[in-house]
Amino acid sequence: MLRYISNRLIGLIIVLIGVTVLTFIFSNISTVDPAEAFARRNILNPTPMQIEELREEMGLNLPVYRQYFHWMGESMKGNLGISLLTKNPVSADIAKKMPATLSIVGMAFFWIVVITLPISILSAVKQNGVFDHVARVITIFGISMPNFWLGFIMLIAFAVVVPIFNVVDYGNFKSIILPSLTLAIPVISSSIRLFRATILLNMNKDFVTYAKARGISKTNIIWKHILKNSLPPMITLMCQNLGYMIAGSAIVESVFSWPGIGSHLVEAIVGRDLPTINGCVLVIAVIFVLSNLFADVVNIMLNPKILNEQGEF
Amino acid sequence: MSNLLEIRELNITLVENQRPIVKNVSFNVGKGRILGIIGESGSGKTLTSKAIMRLLNEKIFTVKGQVEFRGNNLLQMSEREIEGVMGKDISMIMQNPMTAFDPMMKIGKQIIETVKAHLPLSKKQAYDMGVQQLKKMNLNRVSEIMNSYPHTLSGGMLQRIMIAIALLLEPRIIIADEATTALDVSTQSIILDEFKKIQDKGISLIVVTHDFGVIAKVANDVIVMKDGEIIEDGTVHEIFYNPKTEYTKELLKARLLADEVSYA
Numbered sequence: 001m002l003r004y005i006s007n008r009l010i011g012l013i014i015v016l017i018g019v020t021v022l023t024f025i026f027s028n029i030s031t032v033d034p035a036e037a038f039a040r041r042n043i044l045n046p047t048p049m050q051i052e053e054l055r056e057e058m059g060l061n062l063p064v065y066r067q068y069f070h071w072m073g074e075s076m077k078g079n080l081g082i083s084l085l086t087k088n089p090v091s092a093d094i095a096k097k098m099p100a101t102l103s104i105v106g107m108a109f110f111w112i113v114v115i116t117l118p119i120s121i122l123s124a125v126k127q128n129g130v131f132d133h134v135a136r137v138i139t140i141f142g143i144s145m146p147n148f149w150l151g152f153i154m155l156i157a158f159a160v161v162v163p164i165f166n167v168v169d170y171g172n173f174k175s176i177i178l179p180s181l182t183l184a185i186p187v188i189s190s191s192i193r194l195f196r197a198t199i200l201l202n203m204n205k206d207f208v209t210y211a212k213a214r215g216i217s218k219t220n221i222i223w224k225h226i227l228k229n230s231l232p233p234m235i236t237l238m239c240q241n242l243g244y245m246i247a248g249s250a251i252v253e254s255v256f257s258w259p260g261i262g263s264h265l266v267e268a269i270v271g272r273d274l275p276t277i278n279g280c281v282l283v284i285a286v287i288f289v290l291s292n293l294f295a296d297v298v299n300i301m302l303n304p305k306i307l308n309e310q311g312e313f
Numbered sequence: 314m315s316n317l318l319e320i321r322e323l324n325i326t327l328v329e330n331q332r333p334i335v336k337n338v339s340f341n342v343g344k345g346r347i348l349g350i351i352g353e354s355g356s357g358k359t360l361t362s363k364a365i366m367r368l369l370n371e372k373i374f375t376v377k378g379q380v381e382f383r384g385n386n387l388l389q390m391s392e393r394e395i396e397g398v399m400g401k402d403i404s405m406i407m408q409n410p411m412t413a414f415d416p417m418m419k420i421g422k423q424i425i426e427t428v429k430a431h432l433p434l435s436k437k438q439a440y441d442m443g444v445q446q447l448k449k450m451n452l453n454r455v456s457e458i459m460n461s462y463p464h465t466l467s468g469g470m471l472q473r474i475m476i477a478i479a480l481l482l483e484p485r486i487i488i489a490d491e492a493t494t495a496l497d498v499s500t501q502s503i504i505l506d507e508f509k510k511i512q513d514k515g516i517s518l519i520v521v522t523h524d525f526g527v528i529a530k531v532a533n534d535v536i537v538m539k540d541g542e543i544i545e546d547g548t549v550h551e552i553f554y555n556p557k558t559e560y561t562k563e564l565l566k567a568r569l570l571a572d573e574v575s576y577a
Contacts (some may be wrong), residue, residue, distance in 0.1 A: 006491060212366075214426075215427070
């Protein structure tokens with residue numbers, strides 16, 4: 001098990017290098033010159049000379065690979081650079097914005113678990129019943145709706161037409177509900193489809209027939225055998241979603257004017273704030289990759305057979 | 314000879330298009346007898362055995378007829394009642410031991426769960442019962458087995474564990490559906506010997522197979538199925554030395570051929 005995790009961690013480092021290299025390349029391909037953008041923001045009518053000076057000061061005149069190695073070396077030491085927009089250390093900015101994102105993602109995760117599990121179980125057990133059909137129609141809607149559109153509809157419905165919530169709000173529990181639901185609904189919809197299908201697949205497995213033949217009650221078969229065996233793909237999906245939600249919260253955060261890492265990243269991209277972009281991408285990538293590893297470790301603990309199949313005993 | 318199980322006019326049709334799959338099947342299982350049901354795949358032998366145990370999905374199959382067991386029609390019992398009979402009075406040995414056990418539950422837990430479904434015993438008592446039964450099956454390192462996940466054990470071992478579970482609650486009848494098909498020849502003969510020992514305890518057996526060799530070794534009575542119908546029945550002696558239908562003769566010939574090849 002320890003060997004498996006350390007092997008995986010080495011793999012993760014390679015992934016992180018890949019992600020950061022790509023970010024560096026993409027920000028360099030972009031036609032907007034970060035030095036010029038910075039100059040125009042800070043100096044009224046900057047001269048080409050001033051722009052060149054700034055470029056040298058920021059190290060942007062160096063070749064990309066040297067910029068990358070310099071940044072890598074510094075970030076290993078925990079220094080992600082200074083934001084060009086806020087003039088604060090990037091890591092401090094991220095630390096300040098992270099709790100806001102984590103609060104809606106955490107809440108969304110809560111919705112996903114409490115809504116997905118009962119609905120998919122009921123849909124599968126009463127397959128093709130009225131409940132199953134209604135759930136199917138609603139989940140297909142949920143999967144098809146884009147996040148930002150859903151966010152605006154929620155705002156119009158529950159903050160304007162029926163003013164239960166405030167349009168712009170932050171810092172209390174009530175304000176978390178709409179953004180987290182917006183983030184959760186598409187994930188809930190696709191998770192219900194997957195979990196229902198997995199449960200149905202397991203219902204026809206040999207071990208269920210054998211459990212019935214041993215006289216195990218229907219409730220015990222569902223809870224102790226079918227559900228347990230249906231969990232592994234669910235855990236993987238949930239942890240992946242956790243990564244996706246943190247990485248993809250930008251849209252929802254901008255719809256709800258939510259001061260999290262997503263909108264911070266969008267601002268940085270618009271303002272050509274390279275250190276912030278690189279820092280945010282690195283942090284999000286680390287979270288994403290770790291949540292995937294976490295999913296695999298939980299799955300192995302639930303079902304040691306997986307490790308066996310990979311020949312890593 | 315009194316009958317333990319009487320199957321009358323068993324009919325199985327597909328819900329979807331009402332197509333009959335098993336037609337008017339009637340037979341008896343005597344006390345302490347081994348009945349062999351033989352037929353090719355698709356002959357309806359497995360469906361028949363599953364219908365007796367109420368294991369068929371009601372959304373796919375309609376089962377009609379009577380399965381009389383100790384004065385009750387199994388087909389008309391409530392779900393609760395049938396749970397009480399399954400695994401207790403009637404138990405089953407499945408075709409593929411590698412897939413029959415829950416892959417995510419230790420063997421010991423699956424045994425305990427079976428005992429506790431039928432008897433008001435503590436976990437410890439149920440565990441001890443399981444250990445005793447596994448020892449009777451001549452299995453070694455029993456506590457290790459109890460603590461193992463199914464995928465770490467061999468098919469032959471799992472099949473013997475399954476037989477142990479089948480015997481655990483002293484059933485009256487055991488249904489073995491192609492119980493030896495997935496096993497190698499030497500394990501097969503060990504399992505067939507176990508069937509003989511089960512019979513010595515006065516327990517009846519239904520052995521579903523496509524292999525006349527299995528029938529020859531263990532069965533007392535035989536029914537031959539083809540396309541969902543019984544085309545011939547009788548004692549093993551009658552079927553082997555005086556088969557009435559061409560189909561049975563063909564099956565026997567095929568078996569003899571297979572034997573010649575394997576012994577050559």
